[in-house]
Amino acid sequence: MAGPSPAKFPISLLLFLLSFTILTIMLLRNVGSLVLLQYVTSTLAATNSTPEALNPQLTNAIGDNGGPVLYYNGSGDVPPYNETSPIPTPLTPLNPSNETEDYYYNQILAIINSTESNCTKCMSTTNIMHEAALTQPVSVITDMLIRACSLTHFPIYATTCTSEFSGIGGIGPYWAQLYAKMNGSTGDYQAWCYYNYDTCSVPPTIEIDESFYFSPKPVKASIIPEPSGETINVLHISDWHLDPRYDIGSEANCSQYLCCRPYSTNTALDTGVSNASVPASRFGYLYCDSPPDLALSSFKSMPQFFDIEDISFAIFTGDIVSHDNDDQLSRAYIEYEENVTYAVFKAEMGNVPIYPTLGNHDSLPEAYNTPNNIFPGAGGKDNAFSWNYEFLSSLWLQDGWITASEAHGASLHYGAYAHTTAQGLRIISINTDFWYVDNVFNYFNFTNPDQSGILKYLVKELEACEARSQRAWIIGHVLSGYDGTNALPNPTALFYSIVRRFSPATIAGIFFGHTHEDQLQIFYDYLPTSLNGTLRNTNAIDISAPLTMGFIGPSITPLTGNNAGYQLYQVDAKTFEIMGIQTYFANVSESLTWTSPVWEFEYDARTTYNVNGTWPKTSPLNATFWNDVTYSMLSNQSLVETYNLLETKSSVVTKNCSTKACGAQKVCYIRSGSGGQGYACPYKDGPF
Numbered sequence: 104m105a106g107p108s109p110a111k112f113p114i115s116l117l118l119f120l121l122s123f124t125i126l127t128i129m130l131l132r133n134v135g136s137l138v139l140l141q142y143v144t145s146t147l148a149a150t151n152s153t154p155e156a157l158n159p160q161l162t163n164a165i166g167d168n169g170g171p172v173l174y175y176n177g178s179g180d181v182p183p184y185n186e187t188s189p190i191p192t193p194l195t196p197l198n199p200s201n202e203t204e205d206y207y208y209n210q211i212l213a214i215i216n217s218t219e220s221n222c223t224k225c226m227s228t229t230n231i232m233h234e235a236a237l238t239q240p241v242s243v244i245t246d247m248l249i250r251a252c253s254l255t256h257f258p259i260y261a262t263t264c265t266s267e268f269s270g271i272g273g274i275g276p277y278w279a280q281l282y283a284k285m286n287g288s289t290g291d292y293q294a295w296c297y298y299n300y301d302t303c304s305v306p307p308t309i310e311i312d313e314s315f316y317f318s319p320k321p322v323k324a325s326i327i328p329e330p331s332g333e334t335i336n337v338l339h340i341s342d343w344h345l346d347p348r349y350d351i352g353s354e355a356n357c358s359q360y361l362c363c364r365p366y367s368t369n370t371a372l373d374t375g376v377s378n379a380s381v382p383a384s385r386f387g388y389l390y391c392d393s394p395p396d397l398a399l400s401s402f403k404s405m406p407q408f409f410d411i412e413d414i415s416f417a418i419f420t421g422d423i424v425s426h427d428n429d430d431q432l433s434r435a436y437i438e439y440e441e442n443v444t445y446a447v448f449k450a451e452m453g454n455v456p457i458y459p460t461l462g463n464h465d466s467l468p469e470a471y472n473t474p475n476n477i478f479p480g481a482g483g484k485d486n487a488f489s490w491n492y493e494f495l496s497s498l499w500l501q502d503g504w505i506t507a508s509e510a511h512g513a514s515l516h517y518g519a520y521a522h523t524t525a526q527g528l529r530i531i532s533i534n535t536d537f538w539y540v541d542n543v544f545n546y547f548n549f550t551n552p553d554q555s556g557i558l559k560y561l562v563k564e565l566e567a568c569e570a571r572s573q574r575a576w577i578i579g580h581v582l583s584g585y586d587g588t589n590a591l592p593n594p595t596a597l598f599y600s601i602v603r604r605f606s607p608a609t610i611a612g613i614f615f616g617h618t619h620e621d622q623l624q625i626f627y628d629y630l631p632t633s634l635n636g637t638l639r640n641t642n643a644i645d646i647s648a649p650l651t652m653g654f655i656g657p658s659i660t661p662l663t664g665n666n667a668g669y670q671l672y673q674v675d676a677k678t679f680e681i682m683g684i685q686t687y688f689a690n691v692s693e694s695l696t697w698t699s700p701v702w703e704f705e706y707d708a709r710t711t712y713n714v715n716g717t718w719p720k721t722s723p724l725n726a727t728f729w730n731d732v733t734y735s736m737l738s739n740q741s742l743v744e745t746y747n748l749l750e751t752k753s754s755v756v757t758k759n760c761s762t763k764a765c766g767a768q769k770v771c772y773i774r775s776g777s778g779g780q781g782y783a784c785p786y787k788d789g790p791f
């Protein structure tokens with residue numbers, strides 16, 4: 104099944120014929136369901152003067168296999184923008200002392216007025232917020248945040264300071280929880296002020312005391328299993344980002360976040376919904392999240408390339424919800440998106456199991472997750488995000504992808520679970536928000552690389568696999584390394600040590616999403632000098648000793664200038680090593696000319712990257728292969744440009760990467776499996 108195959112039957116022709124058949128049946132027998140009616144009206148609309156791409160029908164025009172109806176422009180049962188959500192239980196004692204809001208606020212003003220450095224100002228004001236959060240009611244904290252935000256105009260993801268901190272989607276009550284827990288002795292203020300306000304310098308990456316987490320690496324952990332010669336097919340989908348508020352015909356090349364919405368405008372061109380410079384095609388565009396027809400078409404396109412029944416299982420590496428601002432999100436909206444998305448996946452994939460992982464957009468507020476021990480003794484029951492873990496795990500159970508006990512475990516462990524597939528592979532799905540820079544709850548006890556316990560859970564699962572000689576895949580959403588802008592160094596330093604401890608014998612592959620791009624991450628052994636007494640310097644890696652691959656799957660959403668895409672893997676049936684990868688994509692820059700989304704074969708990894716022709720067909724596309732590819736990239740600029748173009752799924756707006764410096768940076772990113780390693784690469788926005 105490697106490589107492109109000619110389309111079995113053009114989908115548009117099929118739909119055309121189908122619509123006539125349905126229409127005939129309906130006329131003859133006068134029967135009709137809502138779904139059939141939608142089919143007919145949509146296909147008929149294509150025959151009058153409006154191009155199909157701008158057909159204003161507010162439900163999906165392409166078939167849905169009996170899954171839920173998907174809506175455009177917030178119609179149907181899509182929750183409104185201004186839905187309110189419950190707020191978390193306060194951590195403060197709620198018995199205000201005599202000290203007032205003004206007392207604290209005036210201290211902040213005095214600090215802002217002082218001649219101290221911006222870092223000192225930020226750390227001092229955060230310390231005052233900490234003291235206030237310990238003694239004052241939550242409303243005082245949110246009021247202070249709104250006043251400080253209005254005064255200093257620090258960056259927010261909402262229309263106003265009030266709607267950001269206390270109104271719809273208000274994040275102030277969560278910040279009050281965070282402030283109450285912060286402590287300067289663990290570097291929390293500096294970390295917060297670096298990652299959120301870019302005022303302080305970057306905190307140093309801690310060294311890892313591995314003995315605290317696992318036993319020393321035994322010799323057998325370095326044994327590489329022999330390929331079996333047989334393969335199974337596995338589908339990797341990521342970053343679906345369905346936009347049920349997508350407005351057909353609105354401005355698709357806009358100046359703000361998010362385009363293809365009724366309010367989107369292009370300020371440079373002075374255009375908006377009434378005179379869009381690029382009218383939003385109902386099939387999607389480069390700067391917009393996935394409209395219903397594009398999202399659904401990803402599944403509809405598959406029979407052109409392979410049989411869905413030939414897939415053993417699929418992995419979905421997270422992110423369901425659209426990229427709305429904080430004050431447009433609500434618990435109702437998150438639940439709506441999660442509910443319809445998994446219903447679509449189930450309807451389209453039928454009996455093919457899907458193993459999902461939780462993405463940073465699959466929570467409210469976006470990326471927020473609290474460690475269970477934030478309320479000591481509550482055993483996770485009072486976690487402010489339990490509602491989400493319980494809801495998601497119930498959907499996964501209902502769809503038959505994981506067992507009841509795995510779902511129960513996931514509801515208590517931030518959505519994490521481990522499941523053995525019918526083929527014998529252990530899939531370990533972890534919540535990577537605990538290393539994501541946008542989860543504010545990562546900024547207390549900052550020097551603890553595993554405050555949530557999620558990495559201890561991973562170790563426990565890997566130890567059990569090792570004891571059973573079972574191979575494992577780790578799936579997560581936020582990548583652990585690459586350019587260092589997403590992954591916090593301390594938790595991903597520990598993650599790197601875990602990967603190195605259980606590779607290559609136990610870990611057969613690591614799979615992420617998040618960047619929307621088709622990317623790679625290589626994990627290596629450490630240099631002997633990485634050990635300083637009992638502490639590990641996780642930046643001291645040996646690039647001649649590759650161990651394991653991280654595959655970052657391309658997104659369904661085109662957002663940030665990409666095309667839509669997904670990947671099919673051929674996987675060794677016994678070792679679960681990756682033997683082949685094909686990527687399929689939809690070139691959304693052409694979406695205005697489509698009558699339904701057009702999907703194409705993009706590339707086959709072995710064909711494209713085996714540049715010397717020396718890698719045997721029977722050898723997996725493992726870390727050794729990809730490390731060889733990085734050496735080729737350093738001496739072969741056209742290979743760099745190939746990688747660069749494939750990253751965006753061959754988007755027409757791919758940024759140039761024609762210099763050696765850009766190539767060296769890409770290679771550095773590919774060789775970075777932790778935040779600290781990625782951070783050490785040549786600066787991201789450097790001139791190329």
Ligand SMILES: *[C@@H]1O[C@H](CO)[C@@H](O)[C@H](O)[C@H]1NC(C)=O
Nearest residue numbers: 159161176177350351352365
């Ligand atoms: C989408 O909704 C907006 C109101 O939010 C409305 O003005 C616009 O006409 C709607 N677009 C379509 C295609 O129905």
Ligand SMILES: *[C@@H]1O[C@H](CO)[C@@H](O)[C@H](O)[C@H]1NC(C)=O
Nearest residue numbers: 183184185186187188270271
């Ligand atoms: C939400 O918006 C609708 C109109 O779009 C309005 O009628 C309603 O009062 C608003 N609700 C809140 C809580 O602001």
Ligand SMILES: *[C@@H]1O[C@H](CO)[C@@H](O)[C@H](O)[C@H]1NC(C)=O
Nearest residue numbers: 209210211212213214215216
């Ligand atoms: C801050 O400085 C401004 C003028 O620079 C002054 O008007 C204001 O009173 C000062 N505020 C405090 C709290 O010191």
Ligand SMILES: *[C@@H]1O[C@H](CO)[C@@H](O)[C@H](O)[C@H]1NC(C)=O
Nearest residue numbers: 220221222255256257301302
């Ligand atoms: C400190 O912050 C102020 C306000 O944001 C900014 O104008 C100024 O340039 C900053 N100073 C430095 C040295 O970064």
Ligand SMILES: *[C@@H]1O[C@H](CO)[C@@H](O)[C@H](O)[C@H]1NC(C)=O
Nearest residue numbers: 233283284285286287288289
């Ligand atoms: C901060 O942490 C230190 C060391 O763990 C501890 O002694 C101190 O009590 C903590 N301070 C606060 C305010 O929690």
Ligand SMILES: *[C@@H]1O[C@H](CO)[C@@H](O)[C@H](O)[C@H]1NC(C)=O
Nearest residue numbers: 356357358369370371372381
């Ligand atoms: C989008 O608009 C910008 C101006 O804001 C313009 O420079 C750019 O060429 C446009 N891009 C496309 C793909 O239309």
Ligand SMILES: *[C@@H]1O[C@H](CO)[C@@H](O)[C@H](O)[C@H]1NC(C)=O
Nearest residue numbers: 372373374375376377378379
């Ligand atoms: C687009 O329409 C808006 C609203 O009607 C108007 O203000 C603007 O001037 C128009 N822009 C152009 C380029 O015609």
Ligand SMILES: *[C@@H]1O[C@H](CO)[C@@H](O)[C@H](O)[C@H]1NC(C)=O
Nearest residue numbers: 170171438439442443446494
């Ligand atoms: C999920 O969707 C189903 C229909 O597909 C509906 O019956 C159910 O109420 C929804 N649940 C939630 C919590 O939204």
Ligand SMILES: *[C@@H]1O[C@H](CO)[C@@H](O)[C@H](O)[C@H]1NC(C)=O
Nearest residue numbers: 289476548549550551552554
């Ligand atoms: C902070 O992390 C340390 C381990 O680094 C742990 O011993 C301590 O209990 C944690 N503190 C809190 C308040 O959770």
Ligand SMILES: *[C@@H]1O[C@H](CO)[C@@H](O)[C@H](O)[C@H]1NC(C)=O
Nearest residue numbers: 310633634635636637638640
């Ligand atoms: C070794 O660890 C000690 C602390 O245990 C630290 O002071 C020292 O800088 C480290 N040395 C190196 C080379 O990292």
Ligand SMILES: *[C@@H]1O[C@H](CO)[C@@H](O)[C@H](O)[C@H]1NC(C)=O
Nearest residue numbers: 327607649650722725726727
């Ligand atoms: C990759 O596969 C080749 C060929 O089977 C093998 O020699 C090499 O050791 C493998 N590398 C890793 C890291 O598994």
Ligand SMILES: *[C@@H]1O[C@H](CO)[C@@H](O)[C@H](O)[C@H]1NC(C)=O
Nearest residue numbers: 712713714715731732734735
């Ligand atoms: C191709 O050969 C060169 C020179 O031996 C080597 O550096 C590079 O890693 C090889 N690339 C691949 C993909 O095998």
